[in-house]
Amino acid sequence: MANVQPKIKHRPFCFSVKGHVKMLRLVFALVTAVCCLADGALIYRKLLFNPSGPYQKKPVHERKVVL
Numbered sequence: 001m002a003n004v005q006p007k008i009k010h011r012p013f014c015f016s017v018k019g020h021v022k023m024l025r026l027v028f029a030l031v032t033a034v035c036c037l038a039d040g041a042l043i044y045r046k047l048l049f050n051p052s053g054p055y056q057k058k059p060v061h062e063r064k065v066v067l
Contacts, residue, residue: 013019 014023
């Protein structure tokens with residue numbers, strides 16, 4: 001019994017369940033960040049080229065009454 005070696009309790013990070021959860025969170029965080037940046041760029045581009053919106057709103061008093 002003199003040659004008893006202690007069991008290794010340490011598992012590599014990527015093979016543990018906690019490691020998989022943390023890596024999935026990291027991936028989702030990166031995807032979310034990319035989507036937010038793309039959304040911001042598209043909104044900026046839309047406002048840059050068409051600042052007034054898709055159509056011009058006219059006040060009620062400028063509308064012509066058709067009878």
